[in-house]
Amino acid sequence: MNVQKTHNKDKLAFQKLIAAFGVILFIGKIIAWKLTNSDAVFSDAMESIVNVVSAFMGLYSLHLAAKPKDEDHPYGHGKVEFVTSGIEGALIAIAGVMIIYEGVHSLLVGKVLNKLDLGIWIIAGTAIINYLLGYISIKKGKAENSLVLISSGRHLQSDTITTLGVIISLIIVYFTKIYWIDSVVALVFGAYIIFVGYKIVRKSLSGIMDEQDPDLLNQIIALLEENRRTEWIDVHNMKIQQFGASLHIDAHITLPWYYSLREAHSEMEKVIILLAKNTKRSVEFNFHMDDCRPVSCPVCQIMNCPAREKDFVKRVQWTPENVTRVEKHTAE
Secondary structure (H helix, E strand, O other): OOHHHHHHHHHHHHHHHHHHHHHHHHHHHHHHHHHHOOHHHHHHHHHHHHHHHHHHHHHHHHHHHOOOOOOOOOOOOOOHHHHHHHHHHHHHHHHHHHHHHHHHHHHHHOOOOOOHHHHHHHHHHHHHHHHHHHHHHHHHHHHHOOHHHHHHHHHHHHHHHHHHHHHHHHHHHHHHOOOHHHHHHHHHHHHHHHHHHHHHHHHHHHHHOOOOOHHHHHHHHHHHHHHOOOOOOEEEEEEEEEEOOEEEEEEEEEEOOOOOHHHHHHHHHHHHHHHHHOOOOOEEEEEEEEEOOHHHHHHOOOOOOOOOOOOOOOOOOOOHHHHOOOOOOOOO
16 A cells, blocks of 8 residues: 555645635635625635635645656655745735735725624634634644645634634624724734745745755754664765655765675665654655775774774764764764
8 A cells, every 4th residue: 555645645635625615714704794894804805815726726736746756857746835835825925915905994994894793703603614624734734744734724724813803803893883993903913914924935935945954854863873883984964855745865874995885785774774764754865875984983983893094082973063064974
């Protein structure tokens, strides 16, 4: 059974659910806007258009990311998740600008609201559904290492916060008849939505630009350090790239120069198996075997080494700083 294929099908099915609910909730908010004549509700409804567009974009990106590697895409199609997630973040920020615009317009022009009680119940229902979908999407996205599902979930939850602001303003206006409160609350949450959109765009750009993930790097290096063998003189020049839910790890491993090709390959395979078994993601490895040099002797822990040219000085602990460095490890 292909576990990766099953995970992709699960993600696609859940994204379809998000898209379907996005359409339903948008219709519900349009009805609430027509009933209340509230600019804040209208802004919330306009943001739901972004939800719908983002959901279908996420659906397309997951479909494309699930495609196998081909001649034109030797690393697969996973990077598309970063692109669509970035567009989604930009759309979220635009929705925030729209909310602020509508809020300012209401403050300047003024507007009387109608049937607030019924509008409150409709909007409250959409908020509950949005939050639950967002929570499940984030949880599933983290489990599947899917940036699309995580960003969709955060978008849904940020939409929930905006909707709560709308509900609060409607309740206050309902009891006080102070209509400008509705617009002020919309302004506050519009600014929050812009910030959420910025964070999603920032995360997407870091993936597109292959920015190093410090947490992931620390996790992998800690695993190697904990299970290192004396034959593994050092691991250096490590790079980690993310392609959607998959990882590509490049690294050099320094081994005794007198090892036969079969022995050296066996040690390299032990490193790869260690990482593959302890990483909850699909991983592709590209390890390069380096032969040791006299400069490696002071940090080499093979005490009965038949080719040692210098005395052992100290054991070098592997850290993100020295494992990502291009040079072999030394005692200096």
